Amino acid sequence: MGGIGNATATVTIRVKRFAPRPERPNRSAVTALRKPASPFGSTRKRPRGKQWSQEYTLRVHPHDTVLDCLLIIKRTLDPTLAFRYSCGHGMCGSDAVAVNGTPTLLCTARISDYAKQLPQNTQNEGFRRTATVNRSAAATRGFAASGGNVTETNTTETTEDTDANSVSATDANATVVAAEGTVAPTPLAPDLGIIELAPLPGFPVQRDLIADIDPILDQIKRLQPYLQADGKLATTREGKVDVFEYLQKPEQLAKYELLSNCIACGVCEGSCPVFAGGEAFIGPAALVMASRFLNDSRDDAAQQRLDAIDTADGIAACQSVRACGRQCPRGIDVGEEMWQLTTAVRER
Numbered sequence: 001m002g003g004i005g006n007a008t009a010t011v012t013i014r015v016k017r018f019a020p021r022p023e024r025p026n027r028s029a030v031t032a033l034r035k036p037a038s039p040f041g042s043t044r045k046r047p048r049g050k051q052w053s054q055e056y057t058l059r060v061h062p063h064d065t066v067l068d069c070l071l072i073i074k075r076t077l078d079p080t081l082a083f084r085y086s087c088g089h090g091m092c093g094s095d096a097v098a099v100n101g102t103p104t105l106l107c108t109a110r111i112s113d114y115a116k117q118l119p120q121n122t123q124n125e126g127f128r129r130t131a132t133v134n135r136s137a138a139a140t141r142g143f144a145a146s147g148g149n150v151t152e153t154n155t156t157e158t159t160e161d162t163d164a165n166s167v168s169a170t171d172a173n174a175t176v177v178a179a180e181g182t183v184a185p186t187p188l189a190p191d192l193g194i195i196e197l198a199p200l201p202g203f204p205v206q207r208d209l210i211a212d213i214d215p216i217l218d219q220i221k222r223l224q225p226y227l228q229a230d231g232k233l234a235t236t237r238e239g240k241v242d243v244f245e246y247l248q249k250p251e252q253l254a255k256y257e258l259l260s261n262c263i264a265c266g267v268c269e270g271s272c273p274v275f276a277g278g279e280a281f282i283g284p285a286a287l288v289m290a291s292r293f294l295n296d297s298r299d300d301a302a303q304q305r306l307d308a309i310d311t312a313d314g315i316a317a318c319q320s321v322r323a324c325g326r327q328c329p330r331g332i333d334v335g336e337e338m339w340q341l342t343t344a345v346r347e348r
Contacts, residue, residue, distance in 0.1 A: 008059075008060075008061055008062070008189065008190070009059070009060065009061070009062055009189050009190040009191065009192045010057055010058065010059050010060070010189045010190070010191050010192065011057070011058055011060050011069065011111055011115050011191075011192040011193065011194070011195060012055050012056070012057045012058075012193070012194040012195070013055065013056045013057075013058065013066070013069050013070070013073065013194075013195055013197065014053055014054070014055045014194055014195065014196045014197065015053070015054050015055075015056070015081065015197045015198075015208065015209065016051070016053055016196070016197065016198040016199070016208075016209075017051070017052050017053065017054050017081070017208045018047060018049055018050070018051050018199070018205050018207060018208055019049050019050045019207065019208075020047065020048065020049040020205075020206065020207060021048045021049040021050070047204060047205045054078075055194075056069075056073050056077060056078070058072060058073070059189055060072075060111055060192075061111075062110075062111055062112035062115075062192060063110060063111070063112060064110070064111050065106065065107055065108065065109055065110055065111065066099060066106045066109040066110075066111065066114065066195060066197070067085055067088060067095060067106035067107045067109075069111070069195075070083050070106065070197075070209075081208060082207040082208035082209065082210050083095065083097070083106070083208060083209040083210060084209070084210050085106060085107060087107075088107045089107060090105055090107055090108045090329050091263065092263060093105065093263035093264060093265025093266070093267075093329070094265070095107055096200050096211075096213075096265045096266050096267050096270065097197055097198065097199060097200055097209050097211075098197070098198040098199065098200060098201055098270065099114050099195065099196070099197060100114055100116065100195060100196050101196070101198070102271075102327060103200055103201065103266070103267045103270035103271050103327055104267060104327050104329070105265060105267070105329050108329055111192060111195065112192070114195050115192035115193040115194065115195050116193045116194060116195070117191075117193040117194075118193065118194055197209060199211040200213070200266050200267075200270040201270045201276040202266075202269055202270050202272070202275050202276030202277075202278070203215065203266065203269075203270070211266075213264075213266050215283075216264050216266050216269060216283065216285050216286070217264065219282045219283050219285070219286035220264065220285065220286045220289050222282070222286065222308070223282075223286050223287075223289060223290045223305065223308055223309065224301075224305075224308075225289045225290075225292075225293070226293075227293065227296065227298060227299055228293070228299055228300060228301035228304075229246075229298060229299065229300055230300045234246075246298055248297055248298065252297045255295040255296075255297075256291075256292045256293075256295040256296050258330075258331065258332055259288055259289075259291055259292035259295065259332060259337070260292055261330040261331075261332065262285065262288050262289060262292070262330060262332060263329070263330060264285055265329060266285065267327050267328060267329060268283075268284040268285055268288070268324035268325065268327075268328060268334045269283045269284060269285050269324070271323045271324050271326060271327060272284055272321070272323060272324045273319070273321055273323060274317055274318065274319055274321075279317065280312070280313040280317065281313055281317040281318070282309070282311075282313055282314050282317070284318075284324040284334050284337075284338060287309060287314075287315060287318075287337065287338060287341055288332060288334055288337055290305050290308070290309055290341070291337045291340065291341055293305060294306070294341075294344065303348070306344060306345055306348055309341060309345065310345045315338065315341045315342050315345055316345075318338045318341075318342065320335070320338065320339060320342070321335075322334075322335030322336075322338075323335070324338065325337075
């Protein structure tokens with residue numbers, strides 16, 4: 001979290017939070033009032049539970065990432081906040097969320113790139129100011145040691161069973177206790193603006209920013225993402241295994257090398273208006289994996305792979321919007337791959 005200790009500005013992180021409702025014992029029972037299943041076989045369900053928005057204002061460095069901010073919140077301010085990450089370097093793809101409505105990775109999203117200023121007449125819309133918050137000396141020392149400093153927390157809570165809002169907020173000019181019996185105002189700092197976070201679109205929400213991305217893995221498995229050779233083991237004249245039989249030329253490797261870097265983060269699927277919109281579509285992540293093996297000179301299952309994607313919910317469902325490749329963290333032009341697959345299916 002480089003730069004957090006040299007905090008030079010404030011930023012407000014607005015998180016769309018969600019706490020699931022406990023499942024009822026008879027929830028799975030079939031009733032006459034239950035909505036019929038989708039004819040497309042979709043298993044995605046509308047999340048049921050408590051939903052609300054919560055704001056955290058931190059002092060940060062502009063070059064820090066959004067993941068840095070969430071780690072400060074989690075460790076020093078609000079341990080109930082749920083999000084997912086692993087490597088923190090854009091290699092695992094586990095921390096994909098919607099940042100200002102754009103699917104991306106938390107660990108690659110810089111504060112300076114995503115913080116936005118809201119119009120003055122809408123900055124506090126939906127939030128109500130309450131009393132100034134005083135924190136104990138022990139809490140203050142804890143915040144100082146972590147390098148983070150929260151100056152306000154605003155919440156707007158809603159549930160699916162009621163239209164009433166429960167709002168709580170603290171003054172933006174909150175004060176902290178610097179020592180026993182001494183209250184000092186929080187020093188002013190440049191305001192970078194606000195960053196809005198929401199779960200990855202197109203996937204069931206499990207809690208807060210954690211989405212269930214199992215549908216990605218299920219669709220990838222459906223297309224058999226492994227090398228399928230002819231099964232014949234090449235041998236030399238002496239009867240030994242001919243390891244050189246499976247070597248590739250650099251130009252052969254170049255056809256699929258970039259595609260093999262896909263980390264199944266779900267950014268392309270969250271950006272796809274067809275998949276995220278809830279339509280029956282296998283999704284660009286699975287199709288990229290299919291393209292990876294279609295371009296592999298060692299694979300002998302090209303026709304079977306084309307048959308698998310030549311379905312109503314396969315490549316035919318792609319609308320060629322090309323939004324899927326705009327934020328790919330691995331630099332894959334997903335939209336171009338979708339077009340190449342469409343062409344391959346039509347020309348075979």
